[in-house]
Amino acid sequence: MPSVEHIATNGSVPRTNGRAAHDHPFPGPSHTRPSLLSKLALKPWIPATPAGLVLTNARVVDPAAGELLHGLHSIVIKNGKIAAVYPVDEPDLLEEEAGLRKVDVDGRYVCPGLIDAHVHVTAVPGVKTISELVRTPEEEIHYRTIYVLREMLLRGFTTVRDTGGASKRLANAIDEGLVVGPRLFQCGKAISQTGGHGDFTPAQSGGEPGCCGGHSISLGRTADGVPQVLKAVREELKAGADQIKVMCGGGVASATDAIETIQYSAEEIQAITSTCRQMGNVHTTAHAYTVEAVRHAIDNGIKGIEHGNLIDKETALYMAEKDIYLTPTLSCYGIMVRPPFEDFLPPDGQVKNKQVMQQGLQAIKLAEDAGVTVCYGSDLLTSMHALQTEEFTVRAEILSSPAILRHATTNPAKLLRREGQIGTVSPGAFADLLVLNANPLADIRVLDRPEHHLQVVMKEGRVHFSTMATLPTQEELEKESLKLRKLSPRVRKPKADADTTGTGTSSPQLIEGALLSQANSSSSQHPAFRSSSSTVVLAQIRAALQAPPLPPGSTSDELLLSTNGAAELNYVSSHAFLSQSFSKEDAHSSDWPGDVAFRQVSSDGDFPVHFVQVPTLMYGTAAPESSQVWQGACAALAPDAPPRLIDIYLKRSQPANPILDDTKFTSSDPASLAEAGVSYGLLTSLLAHSTCYVHEIRPIHKCLWRQVLLCLEDEYRRPSLYTMQLALITITARPAINVAQTHISLGRLVAAAHLLGLHLDPSKWRLPYSERILRKRLWWSILQQDKWRALWYGRPSIITREDWNVPLPTVEELLPAATREQQLSMHSFVAMCRLTEIVDSILSSFLTVRALSSSRSPTETLKLLEKISLELIALDYNLPVELRHMPTADDRPEATVATGIRSFQLCKFGIDLTLYQLSSTCVQPTTSADSLASCRTALTLAQTLVEFLENLTPGDLEMWWAPYCSFIIATAASVLLRTALSAKDLDATTRTSAGVFFARLVVTLTSSHHASNWDVASLALDKIATLLRSLNGALPELVPLLQLFGPPNHANAGPPAPAQPPPPPVPISPNLAQHSPSLPHPFLPSLAQHTSGPQVSAPIDQLTSPMSDGDPLWWMHTSVLSLPQHLGALPDLFEGWPSIDGFGQDAFAGGGEVDGAVEGDGAMFDLRSFLEGPSTGAL
Structure with missing residues (x-):
């Protein structure tokens, strides 16, 4: 800048910034740069209204109705609010959407932001107890509160109500954008009498107060008598409290007040409630646990109850009658007593903690049933805030997911008098939205796993957290905008009217639209703001990240059928x-x-x-047309059998192993499916697969599969997704007898899957949604077969973890019209996928060639096993209750569960069994006591399996079972036999128990084989018979069991009957679907069916002729097993027998003389008497 001396010496006035100095006699520019104008505002930290956008293809969660809006929807967001919500198949709202960026959420779930109605944001981390919090400087509390609030928002809570500690100033700071956090409603300081629940002073309360158990100085204040109470409530209202909280009863951790105490007199409470009514009808809420404290508060004008754990039915009805809000806080009690918070409560507080928690779940159920408006509350302090979402899981133990979601959305919105503004996805509401990859209405616990399911958090249209590349956070957008502005060169332009700076250049622009949120508001406030080329550049970069729209008529197989x-x-x-x-x-x-x-x-x-x-290079002999193969298969069946068999597959196998395209298999009519493009080879495989469900057609098992394998051979010459489906249907068929050939087939299947790119994550591929979903399911089904077969059949896994990156399928990928049973079956498939990851860990850690040849100390082995065990526990924790509940003698379900659940439960048991085997072989017991303890662990596992199998319903046996389930059962039998051998010289009682469990297992399987034709039991029995024979009498008490089995392989000395040619093909009937699908109709043809002139279908005995007596499938068409005649009396056989400690009454038969068995502890179990029945009725 020229000095005054320079001007005086030169006698001229220099030009400054394009203007003469006499026009602006002050040094420096005459105008502020436009890019700084927004920083000169009175409150420059207030953010601009975020740019509008449109979320498309969203599954909208409606908490009030407890269901999803029908179909996919678009959500229009403008000025931080929801402008419109409409189905995607309706015409675009051009006026609403003009100039807005569209983001495809690709079928994800859009839920209202969550509301926590009981928090203490100033009870910050950094201390172990509240006594330390009291001594924390207030300035530190302020800084740490910023962290607490931000973390709450990132967990999905866009609104919270602080019930003691926060202030109006903090709420204003959040509203102005100075602090990032959820929208804050606050009660100021909670008001307590001296010596009451909120009296935190050490001289009066003693002990160390905890959560709502004696507040720190930042959470409450004391006031006694009507004058002090009036002053306290008026001061809180003057300071801007949105609601007033009163302590009306005893608390958990406050040492001077028992839970049963009633606090404040009627006059004092009335003084508070009347003042609140006079000063704006402010809502009042009370801390209270007992019936007496709750009624005391309500009778004196209080409108809300915090906790209420000990209420009864009458009080719940009274609360509903008076329109009282209830905010239970159930998760905090368990959190405060488990590591690392086990010392948080004093000893007397821990006693009271158990007292209130025992009835907490029942209380919330009573309130919900009575019609009380129940709200979500966490009530956590210090570092416990991180577990804020655990309340969802706790409430899920007794309430439905839709009810709990209302607790955290619509109900607290009503409590806060913000109905229609928060807690809903509807026009006029704030754009407080969560994008989830799972449906909280189906399982509310997805909200307790935000790290897995929460993908976007939006508050008032501003994205604060996102894992979606197409929907970045506001912070990410601003950073990218800044980078582009630094890289974009200034473009010199002729001076124009818009050039308010007088420099001849256009002013730097802010990124428009969604690329920078301040652009809209700033450009309207400051005319100097103009667009620059960086906007277009960044918009193009964003657009390139999104898949282009699919052309009309795209199909799920477009990629592989386009050649x-x-x-x-x-x-x-x-x-x-x-x-x-x-x-x-x-x-x-x-x-x-x-x-x-x-x-x-x-x-x-x-x-x-x-x-x-x-x-496509076709070698070898040309295969027959798949339509001819289909006709050949149909010729062996009754005319109406094919559609019924396809329907059976779609209802029993497909839900549990969803490898078919749901959008195509909407019918079981073969003609309709063929018209939709489904290959006849695939249709034929569905018929053959159903032999495990319909024992009537098992005699033509080989005939059907022969047709399928012809098609499969041809399919592999030019593989497609149909090839994968056909191969998987073949590999997952039961019984799993030809294990070696199946292993070869699996290698072929994996190689073809690599050619089709199934091992890659298709999420961002430019393909139809249905094909992307199908690809994920196909890969995970292949992975399951590879890993589980490696585990149970003892061959190396073909797929390595480094060579694939396909994400887990989800239940939410089902069609919107899916039933609850279909959802549960999909849950079982997803759970099997997660279980497969654990199997992969077991294989790589213990069962690969390298792992078997490496040396590892027992300590290292135990650490690995414990890690895998924890993964299994975590998996179980996240399962729906229907998948966790296994049938027992005391709790046998009457109804058949969804297909796939029982198979998953048996497979999960197989992992427990595997961990036991690994622990017992890798870490050898060093003492007899250790060996005996290992044996008893095996008995515990055996009891679980035996009771599981004994209590399966006939309907359970007719559902999906994985092909390796027979091997799991046989492995359990081998563990029992090894346990009996190990305990032979250790403990006669343990040996006898193993024998009893083994006998119960064999008899249960035999019963299932004969009564239900359950092929899983049949193949397991075949393997168990081999195990028994291999003992060579080492366990003489079990030798009588061999009488249940025929000779090895049921061999016949005579020659097999000659094979007969297959019956002549018949054309596909165009009206097959019109036949009755009811199962009583025969599946096999009669001699009068399928006639064409003199030709007659082959009779049944000819169709079964390929199944010779020496065939490994002998058990599928003969009755070789014979049960004891008294089988129906077996349950009575165990009545009255003394039990072994730890294994229940049915585990052991001792006491009394049974066919010469010696009386007393450790008596040898007489299996022959068991099989032949009571000889004298002495039992």
């Missing part, structure tokens, strides 16, 4: 593709010989996915 029969698309890695083409296109097609045609399907520029077109 002609002479070529196919195979996946190659991007590294390999670089050596085949220099093209940068997303797709290239050409008829030029030698040219590389390809398609790049990924929208992720960092991870391109190329499918290269290669010629």
Whole structure:
């Protein structure tokens, strides 16, 4: 800047910033740069209204109705509020959506922001007890409160009510954007009498107060008598309290007041409530546990109750009658007594803590049933705030998910007098939204796992947290905007009218639209703001991250059916593709010989996915047309059998192993499915697969599968997703007898899956949604077969963890019309996927060649086993209650559970069994006591399995069972036999118990084989018979069991009957679907069916002829097992027998003489008497 001396010496006035100095006699620029104008506001920290946007393809959660809005919806957000919500198939609201950025949430669930109606945000971390909190400087509390609030918002709570400690100033700071956190409603300081629940002074309360158990100085104040109470409440209202909280009863951790105490007189409470009514009708709420304290508060004008754990039914009805709000806080009691908070409460507080928790769940159920408006409350302090969402899991033990979601949305919105503004996804409400990958209405506990399910947190249209690349947070947008402004050069332009700076250049612009939230408001406030090229650049970058819209008519198989029969698309890695083409296109097609045609399907520029077109080279003998194969299979069945068998597959196998496209298999009519593009080979496999469900068609088991394998061989020449489905249906068929050939088939299946790119995450691929979902399910089904077969069949796993990245499928990917049973079946499939991850850990840690050859200390082994065990516990913790509940003698369900659940439960038991086997073999017991303890652990596992199998319903046996379930049962039998051998010289009682459990297992399986034709039991029995014979009499008490089995393989000395040719094919009947689907109709043809002139279908005995007596499938069509005649009396056989400690009454038969058995402890169990029945009726 020129000095005064310079001006005087030179005699001229220099130009400054484009203007003469006499126009602006002050040094420096005459105008402030436009980019700084917003910083000169009175409160420059107040953020601009966020840019509007449209969320498309959202599944909208309606908490008030307890259901999803029908179909997918678009949500229009403008000025921080929801402007419109409408179905995606309706015309766009052009006026509402004009200029707004669209974000496709791709079928995710959009839920209202959560509301926690009982928090203490100033009870901050950094201290172990509240006595330390009292001594914490107030300034430190303020700083730490910022952390508490931000974390609450990131957990999905967009609104909270502080019931003691927060102030109006803090709420204002949040509203102005100075502090990031949920919208805050506050009660100021909670008001307590001296010596009451909120009296935190050590001289009066003694002990160390805890959560709502004697507040710190930052949470409450004391006042006694009507004058002091009036002054206290008026001061809190003057300071801006939204509500007033009163301590009307005893608390958990406050040492001077028992839970039963009633605090404050009627006159004092009335003084508070009348003042609140006079000063704006302010809501009042009371801390109270007991019936007496609750009624005392309500009778004197209080409108809300905090906790209320000890209320009875009459009080709940009274609360409903008086329109009283109830905010229970159930999770805090368990949190305060478990590590690392086990010393948080003093000893007397821990006693009271148990007292109130025991009835807490029942109290909330009484209130809900009575019609009380129940709200969500966490009531956590210090570092416990991190467990704020655990209240969802606690309430889920007794209430439904829709009811609990209302507790955290619509109900507290009503409590805070903000109905229609918060707690809802509807026009006019604040855009407080959560985007989830799971449906909280189906399982509310997804909200207790935000790290797994919460993908976006939006408050008033501003994104504070996001895992979606297409919906970045406001902070991310501003950082990217700043980078672009620094990189974008200034463009010199001629001076124009808009050039208010006089510099001849346009002013820097703010990113418009969603790219910078301040742009909209700032540009309207400051005309100097103009657009620049960086806006367009950044918008293009954002758009490139999103998959382009699919062309009309796209199908789920578009990727793999877009080539002609002479070529196919195979996946190659991007590294390999670089050596085949220099093209940068997303797709290239050409008829030029030698040219590389390809398609790049990924929208992720960092991870391109190329499918290269290669010629289909068909070698060998041409396979028959799949339609001919289908006709051959139908010829062996009754005319109406095919659609009924397909329907059986769709109802029993598909829900538990969802490898078919739900959008195509909407009917069981073969003709309709064929018209939809489903191959006849796949349809034939559905018929063959159903032999495990319909024992009537088991005689033609081989006939059907022979047709399927012909199709599969042809499919592998030009693999597609249909090939994967056909192969999986074949591999998952029961019985799993030909294990070696299946292992070869699995290797072939995995190789074809790699060619189709199934091992890659398709989430960002430019493919239809249904194909992306199907690809995930197919891969995880393949992975299950690979890992579980490696575990139970003892062959190496084919798939390595480093070579795939497919995310887990989710229940939310089901069609919106899915029933509860279908959802539970999908839960079982997802749980099996998670269990497969644990199996992979077991294989890699213990059962690979490298793991078996490496040396590991017992301590290291135990650590690995404990880690896997914790993973199993965590999995179980996240399961729906229907998957956790196993049938027992005391709790046998009457109804059949959803298909897939029982199979999952048996597989999960198999992992427990495997961990036991590994622990007993890798860590050898060193003493007899250790060996005996190991044996008793085995007996505990055996009891679980035996009771599980004994209490399965007939309907359970007809549902989906994984093909390796027979091996799990047989392995359990081998563990029992080894336990009996190990205990032979240790303890006769343990040996006898193992024998009894083994006998119960065999008899239960035998009963299931004969009564229900359960092939899982049949194959398990076949393996158990081999185990028994291999003992060579080492356990003589079990030898009589061999009488239940025929000779090995049921061999017949005579030659097998000659094989007969298959019956002649018949055309597909166009009206097969019109036949009755009821199962009493025969599935096999009669001699009068399928006639064409002189031709007659082969009779049943000819169809069964391939099943010779020496065939490994002998058990499928013969009755070789014979049960004891008194089988029906078996339950009575155990009546009155003394029990072994720890194994229940049914585990052991001792006491009394039974066919020569010696009386007394450790008597040998007489199995022959068990099988032949009581000889004298002495039992």
